[in-house]
Amino acid sequence: MYSSVDTLWVLLGAVLVFFMQAGFAMVETGFTRAKNAGNIIMKNLMDFCLGxxxxxxxGFGLMFGVGAEGQTNPFVGFVDFFVQREYGSSFPTPAFLIFQTVFCATAATIVSGAMAERTKFISYCLYSVVISALVYPISGHWIWGGGWLSSLGFHDFAGSTAVHMVGGVAAFWGAKRIGVRIGKYDENGKARAIPGHSLTLGALGVFILWFCWFGFNGGSTVSLTGDDTIVSAASIFVTTNLAAAFAAIATMLYTWIRYKKPDVSMTLNGALAGLVGITAGCDAVTPMGAAAIGLICGVMVVISVEFFEKVARIDDPVGAISVHGICGALGTLLVGLFAQEGGLFYGGGFSLLGIQSLGVASVVLWVSVTMSLLFLLIEKTVGLRVSRAEEVAGLDLEEHGIISSYADFMPAVPSVLGSVSASAEQAIPVVHVPPQKTPSRQAPMTKIVIVSRQSKFNELKHALNEIGVMGLTVTQVMGCGMQKGNKEYYRGVPVSMTLLPKMQVETVVSKVPVRAVIEAAKKALYTGHIGDGKIFVYTVDNVIKVRTGEEGYDALQDEIISE
Structure with a gap:
C-alpha cells in the first residue's frame, strides 16, 4: 500500500531538482561570454534529455537493479533494461525513477560549465550519454544502491560525493584534456580574467539552485510520514540554508580582505559551495555544525579557484571543479567530524572519518580513470575542441548557426521627426554628383559623434533638442577608453580590459553652431568621473537626402512631421 504523502513528497523533490537545470543554465550562461550563451543552454537541455x-x-538498473530473487551485488547493480522490476516502498517505482533521474542529470550538467566556450557539441553529447549510463550509476550503486561503501557505513545523505563530486571530478578531467580558452594566459603564463557577460543571470541561477536545494536535500528523506521524518525534513531545510548563508558570508569577507573589495561572482560561488558541502551530512549535523561546514567551504572555494587558475592552469570559467569537486569531497569528509552520531567532534573517534575518506578516494579514482579515458577517446575520434576560428567567433554561430542569443535586444529610441510612408516609385532617381565644397554663404557641414554613458542618454537628447538638433542616429555600443586608477578584479584575477555598454549618438549639423553642440553635450554628460564620454568632430563633404534628392546644406533642413 503506497503512501500518498510520501509519494507527493518524492515527486515534489523531483520537480525541484529538475528545476535545478534552469539554475545551472543561468549560472553557466552568466559566467561565460554572450557569444556562447545559446551553446550553454543547448548543452544543459541535451544532457538532461539524453541522460x-x-x-x-x-543506468537505473546498474545503480539500483536487483536479481530475480532480490539479491544485490556490492559493485554494480543488476541490469534491468527500461526498469521492469519494482523498486518502490511507500511510493511507486515511477516516482523513485524520476527522482533518481533528475539526480543523475544534475551530476551530468556540472561538466558543462568547466568546459564551456570551446567544446564540440557532439563531443559533449557523447560525454553526457556515458556519464549518465555508466559512470554515475556504478559509483552511485556503491553509495545508495546497497553497494560496498553503503555496507561499510559511508554517509552521503543527498549526494556531496555521489552527485557533486562525481560531476566535479569529471569536470576536472574534461577541462584538463581540452585545454584553456584562447587568451586565458599571457605570454608569461599569467592568468587573464575573462569576465562573464551577465552577473545578473549568474545571481538568478544561484537563487534558483538555492531554492531547489531544499528539494534536493529535503526530498532525499523520501518520506514525510511519522514524527521522525517530519522533524528530519525540517532540520534538513535549516542546515541546508545555514550552510549556504555562512558560506556566502565567509567568501564575501575573505575576498574583501584579499582583493580589497567583496567579489560578486566568487561570493555567488561561495553560496553554492556551502550547498554542495552540506549535502552529504545535512541530516546528521546540528545547525552549528552546518554553519561551520559553510564557513569552511566558503573559504575553500576561493583558495581552490585561485589554485586551479593560477597554479594548476586549469581553465574553469564557472568554478565547477572547485564548487562541486573540491567542496563535494570536503563536505563528505566533514561529516566524519561534525556528525552527531560517529563524528570525531562528538566522541565518535576516527572510524567514520576513515570510512568517509575511503569513499571519497574510491569514487575519485573511479571517475578519474573512466572520464580521463573517455575524454582521450573522444579527442582521438570525433575531436573534443572546436577550431581556433570557431572559438573566436563563438559557439552560438559556429555550432548552432545563431548570430546572437540576444538578437534585437537593443533599446528602441523614438524618432524625433516621426515617420512617413511612401511607395518605392516615389523615390527620387539617383544621380551621381561629385562632392562640392560648401558655398561660402552656407554654413559648413560637420558630423559630431558623441559616446556617452547609457544613463546619460536622455539628458543628452534633451540638451540637443533644446539647441535645435533634431536629427540623431543612436547606437548601443561596447567600448573602453584609457582606464586608470585601481585595478579591476574578476574572481581574483586582474582584468586587463573591460568593454562597457555605451551609447553612440551621431548628428550632422550646419545651421546649428558646432560649438553649441559640444557645449550642450559637455554640460549634459559631465560628472567629473572616468567614463563621462568623448566627443568626435568630423568635416562632411556632402549630404544627400534620399526622399527629395536635396544635397548639401538644403538636405539638412527639414520640418518636423506631425503624426
Missing part, C-alpha cells in the same frame, strides 16, 4: 533516456534504459 533521461539512457538512465531509464540502462
Amino acid at each position: 533521461s533516456a539512457v538512465f531509464w534504459i540502462l
